Amino acid sequence: MTVAAEPIITEEVKQKSPGYWAGVMKRFMRDPVAVGCAVIILLLILSAIFAPYLGLNDPYKASMIKRLKPIGFPGFPLGTDEQGRDMLARLIYGGRLTLFVGLTPVVLAFFIGSSLGLIAGYVGGWVNTVIMRTVDIFFAFPSVLLAIAISSALGAGIVNSLVSLTIVFIPPIARVAESATASVRSLDYIDAARATGGNALTIVRVHVIGNVLGPIFVYATSLTSVCMILAAGLSFLGIGVRPPEPEWGLMLNTLRTAIYVNPWIAALPGLMIFITSLCLNLLSDGLRSAMNVKD
Amino acid sequence: MSKTDATNSTSDRGGPRQPLIIAKNLKKHFPIRSGMLNRQTATVHAVDGISFDVKKGETLGIVGESGCGKSTTARLLIGLIELDDGSIIFDGDVLGSDIKLKELRRGVQMVFQDSYASLNPRMTILDSIAFGPKIHDHKDPASVARNLMERVGLDPERFAMRYPHELSGGQRQRVNIARALALSPRLVILDEAVSALDKSVEAQVLNLLSDLREELDLTYVFISHDLNVVRYISDRVLVMYLGEVVEVGPVEAVYKEQAHPYTASLFAAMPSMDPDNRTEEPPLAGDPPNPIDPPTGCRFHTRCRFSESVCSKVKPKLNVIADNPDHLAACHIKDVGSGHSLAAQEAGE
Amino acid sequence: MTQTPLVEFENLKVRFKGERTVHAINGLNLSLQPGEMLGLLGESGSGKSVTLKTLLRLLPPKRSELEGSVRVNGTDIMTLSGNALASYRGGDVSMVFQEPALALDPVYTIGDQIAETVMRHKGIGKTAAMDVALDMLTRVRIPSPERRLKNYPHELSGGMRQRAMIALALSCRPKLLLADEPTTALDATVQIQILLLLRELQKEFGMGVIFVTHDIGVAVEVSDKIAIMYAGNLVETGTTRDVIRNPQHPYTKGLLAANLHGVVKGERLDAIPGSPPALEEPPHCCSFAPRCAFAEDRCRSDLPPVTDLGGGHSVSCVLAASTTTA
Numbered sequence: 001m002t003v004a005a006e007p008i009i010t011e012e013v014k015q016k017s018p019g020y021w022a023g024v025m026k027r028f029m030r031d032p033v034a035v036g037c038a039v040i041i042l043l044l045i046l047s048a049i050f051a052p053y054l055g056l057n058d059p060y061k062a063s064m065i066k067r068l069k070p071i072g073f074p075g076f077p078l079g080t081d082e083q084g085r086d087m088l089a090r091l092i093y094g095g096r097l098t099l100f101v102g103l104t105p106v107v108l109a110f111f112i113g114s115s116l117g118l119i120a121g122y123v124g125g126w127v128n129t130v131i132m133r134t135v136d137i138f139f140a141f142p143s144v145l146l147a148i149a150i151s152s153a154l155g156a157g158i159v160n161s162l163v164s165l166t167i168v169f170i171p172p173i174a175r176v177a178e179s180a181t182a183s184v185r186s187l188d189y190i191d192a193a194r195a196t197g198g199n200a201l202t203i204v205r206v207h208v209i210g211n212v213l214g215p216i217f218v219y220a221t222s223l224t225s226v227c228m229i230l231a232a233g234l235s236f237l238g239i240g241v242r243p244p245e246p247e248w249g250l251m252l253n254t255l256r257t258a259i260y261v262n263p264w265i266a267a268l269p270g271l272m273i274f275i276t277s278l279c280l281n282l283l284s285d286g287l288r289s290a291m292n293v294k295d
Numbered sequence: 296m297s298k299t300d301a302t303n304s305t306s307d308r309g310g311p312r313q314p315l316i317i318a319k320n321l322k323k324h325f326p327i328r329s330g331m332l333n334r335q336t337a338t339v340h341a342v343d344g345i346s347f348d349v350k351k352g353e354t355l356g357i358v359g360e361s362g363c364g365k366s367t368t369a370r371l372l373i374g375l376i377e378l379d380d381g382s383i384i385f386d387g388d389v390l391g392s393d394i395k396l397k398e399l400r401r402g403v404q405m406v407f408q409d410s411y412a413s414l415n416p417r418m419t420i421l422d423s424i425a426f427g428p429k430i431h432d433h434k435d436p437a438s439v440a441r442n443l444m445e446r447v448g449l450d451p452e453r454f455a456m457r458y459p460h461e462l463s464g465g466q467r468q469r470v471n472i473a474r475a476l477a478l479s480p481r482l483v484i485l486d487e488a489v490s491a492l493d494k495s496v497e498a499q500v501l502n503l504l505s506d507l508r509e510e511l512d513l514t515y516v517f518i519s520h521d522l523n524v525v526r527y528i529s530d531r532v533l534v535m536y537l538g539e540v541v542e543v544g545p546v547e548a549v550y551k552e553q554a555h556p557y558t559a560s561l562f563a564a565m566p567s568m569d570p571d572n573r574t575e576e577p578p579l580a581g582d583p584p585n586p587i588d589p590p591t592g593c594r595f596h597t598r599c600r601f602s603e604s605v606c607s608k609v610k611p612k613l614n615v616i617a618d619n620p621d622h623l624a625a626c627h628i629k630d631v632g633s634g635h636s637l638a639a640q641e642a643g644e
Numbered sequence: 645m646t647q648t649p650l651v652e653f654e655n656l657k658v659r660f661k662g663e664r665t666v667h668a669i670n671g672l673n674l675s676l677q678p679g680e681m682l683g684l685l686g687e688s689g690s691g692k693s694v695t696l697k698t699l700l701r702l703l704p705p706k707r708s709e710l711e712g713s714v715r716v717n718g719t720d721i722m723t724l725s726g727n728a729l730a731s732y733r734g735g736d737v738s739m740v741f742q743e744p745a746l747a748l749d750p751v752y753t754i755g756d757q758i759a760e761t762v763m764r765h766k767g768i769g770k771t772a773a774m775d776v777a778l779d780m781l782t783r784v785r786i787p788s789p790e791r792r793l794k795n796y797p798h799e800l801s802g803g804m805r806q807r808a809m810i811a812l813a814l815s816c817r818p819k820l821l822l823a824d825e826p827t828t829a830l831d832a833t834v835q836i837q838i839l840l841l842l843r844e845l846q847k848e849f850g851m852g853v854i855f856v857t858h859d860i861g862v863a864v865e866v867s868d869k870i871a872i873m874y875a876g877n878l879v880e881t882g883t884t885r886d887v888i889r890n891p892q893h894p895y896t897k898g899l900l901a902a903n904l905h906g907v908v909k910g911e912r913l914d915a916i917p918g919s920p921p922a923l924e925e926p927p928h929c930c931s932f933a934p935r936c937a938f939a940e941d942r943c944r945s946d947l948p949p950v951t952d953l954g955g956g957h958s959v960s961c962v963l964a965a966s967t968t969t970a
Binding site for chain 3: 360361463464465466493494495496497498499501502505520521522523524526527528546547560561563564565566567568569570571573574575576577578579580581582583585
Binding site: 187188189191192193194195196197198202206207210211 | 370373374375397400401403404405407408409412413414415416417418423426427430431471474475477478
């Protein structure tokens with residue numbers, strides 16, 4: 001039956017090979033820092049989603065007599081802000097907008113940027129030149145300036161700041177996607193697939209995407225922290241979320257005058273931004289090493 | 296076992312006497328661009344007007360050093376890069392006018408040197424082999440793949456669900472061979488397919504290739520730098536130097552007597568395998584010239600010990616050697632009317 | 645054997661820890677006399693590169709565990725550290741790599757790189773060091789060496805780069821040169837030039853050379869002695885003539901057959917079946933037994949004895965042991 005007459009004796013191979021993602025998961029779970037960060041992020045997201053069911057005070061209810069109460073004040077575990085609103089409730093509710101504004105642009109930019117990068121990297125030639133040179137133009141501006149410029153041109157508001165942040169993040173993602181695609185494109189298995197007669201779309205779908213999405217995804221994860229900080233910055237400047245909505249950047253802005261009266265309260269929104277972005281960064285580092293096949 | 300019934304590849308039309316593939320005057324120049332405006336600053340003469348044919352059922356070995364254009368030739372034959380000039384005729388059909396690239400690729404497949412880079416690292420062995428049949432709408436790609444795995448000596452039960460990095464180099468190359476066979480091609484191009492393997496594994500894969508050739512009536516183009524391997528597997532051998540054919544002929548004739556000085560040097564450069572009779576003098580000095588700016592006339596004249604003025608001026612034609620119509624070499628010494636002083640002597644003998 | 649050997653491995657064992665333990669070298673005994681040229685032959689994973697790295701103390705200290713001893717010129721190199729180690733590397737022992745394009749620094753000229761090494765090890769001035777560099781380039785027969793001194797590595801062809809690499813390695817007159825597949829990346833007509841050059845330079849400088857290769861033909865071309873490695877240990881050692889003319893170990897015979905030198909076209913090749921072991925555990929029996937056509941029960945139960953056949957020819961196989969005792 002078989003052509004090879006001699007039996008193929010191989011080294012004792014592990015029975016049943018786990019899939020690629022199972023391997024990534026296994027390596028990821030072995031990294032305590034990354035797992036811890038993932039848990040914190042998950043808690044933040046869950047508490048933001050289920051904020052109304054957590055039995056918190058009304059985050060909008062102000063009280064002139066209970067302004068800037070310290071941490072641990074009866075009824076207000078994390079104190080109150082400059083209008084006497086409950087800080088704990090505002091921080092948790094604030095997570096909703098902050099995380100939404102922080103994640104949405106990255107997700108949108110991930111899809112748009114990856115598509116652009118894939119096309120540029122796979123097709124090459126003048127298509128690549130057009131896409132990548134356009135991307136380069138956006139790269140010439142610092143991301144903060146660009147976000148502020150687009151945002152103020154479009155006018156204040158949540159949607160507009162989402163749009164501006166998305167535009168800011170498309171170029172870096174497109175660039176990472178392009179270089180990942182171009183390096184995969186030059187490998188022999190793509191040539192082998194072309195020689196089999198597959199058309200470009202099939203090859204990109206079957207052979208390219210799976211091999212470039214990992215690195216792009218990891219990169220995008222690291223951008224979410226930048227995005228949150230930028231969004232907070234926009235709110236701080238008054239061109240993002242408007243008062244009285246709870247949002248960490250905006251809260252940081254309105255509380256800055258209280259820094260001499262009750263510095264701990266004023267620092268709380270900043271601390272939240274810091275923790276979240278740190279966790280996201282460590283998480284993306286963990287993902288990066290977990291996705292490395294050749295361990 | 297019946298022949299792989301993945302899809303019927305282009306069936307034989309021209310009969311046994313018609314070459315399976317004819318390459319006519321193939322040319323491929325790669326531009327080198329540099330600077331801000333991506334201007335073309337130089338040209339790599341990768342393949343510069345080569346012609347040859349491959350008969351049905353034979354194995355044509357292509358040898359030469361890096362930069363001689365052997366890999367470019369392989370990629371031209373399977374249409375992975377576009378021809379600048381010349382034509383490819385597959386069993387009587389001219390590529391471009393009679394058959395499309397897609398049809399050619401069903402008849403011609405390729406195995407690459409790097410067994411790891413030529414497999415998608417995120418795909419199981421089974422999926423990699425089944426990819427071709429799948430996109431050609433075969434009804435059961437997985438069973439085609441399993442049959443082929445068995446045929447190349449990989450137990451489907453053990454290997455089907457594995458990933459490339461879990462296999463050894465020899466096993467991966469078996470997978471690549473199975474993948475190339477999945478569309479029942481008639482011509483398989485083996486581009487240094489055994490060069491990266493350890494010697495003991497190389498012999499196993501060579502045995503496999505010989506068996507498959509017999510069983511499936513395959514025709515091979517076998518590209519290698521190892522003259523021993525080429526001698527073992529090929530019927531005819533084609534020697535390339537800087538994008539041109541310098542010698543072509545039946546393998547035994549060429550191994551017995553090399554007509555072109557370059558071919559002779561290649562043979563002399565092989566390790567002697569005799570501890571009492573080691574090589575004392577390198578046959579050639581220096582490295583092969585850069586294909587960006589190839590020498591005029593005979594491209595070998597810069598390194599040839601027999602070089603005369605005619606060699607740098609006139610490009611030699613392929614001449615018949617020793618009255619064997621299959622054995623040709625492009626050297627002025629073998630051309631009586633060329634004006635090379637040694638040509639007359641050769642004729643006089 | 646009155647001289648102290650230049651290199652002496654005594655029961656060397658190297659283990660790599662990590663997710664998987666790899667027993668890379670398993671009880672290697674090997675010695676090299678001054679001025680000898682040894683071809684260390686083996687396939688990928690046989691431990692030949694690890695042997696070289698051990699000699700240069702280049703193994704990652706945290707991940708590797710060593711046992712046994714390695715002496716160079718009588719000094720236990722495992723005890724070297726700091727300045728002694730630095731002058732040992734590059735001074736007493738130097739190395740030629742497979743890829744000169746990667747081993748040479750792309751931002752310095754060839755002359756500067758050689759001169760810098762000479763200045764560091766010999767403590768001489770820049771001008772004198774440049775003279776040494778020029779002399780070295782002449783010795784490795786690089787045409788127009790004055791001009792090449794000022795070239796950057798990328799301006800040289802593959803063969804020239806390897807010559808420059810050799811010039812760099814020999815610039816401090818090492819007693820021992822390690823060559824790790826120095827011709828594998830080169831074309832056939834260039835390979836033979838480099839092999840002959842190394843052979844000549846070895847005579848000229850009188851140094852000991854360990855030449856690691858997977859190509860038996862290359863080993864025959866350059867070496868006085870051949871040592872064949874399999875699964876982290878030697879299977880056969882001897883003069884090149886003895887090993888090639890009178891191979892004793894089945895693996896050596898298989899390798900010689902697989903070289904296809906003088907094979908008849910179309911004849912079925914006598915291939916060694918299977919592939920080398922993964923070395924996750926130290927060998928408790930002959931590592932080659934699963935692939936060996938002559939394997940017996942004792943091959944699968946005990947480590948093979950090392951048999952001295954005289955004249956420095958020794959084999960690690962029960963078959964050789966039984967023929968000599970009989």
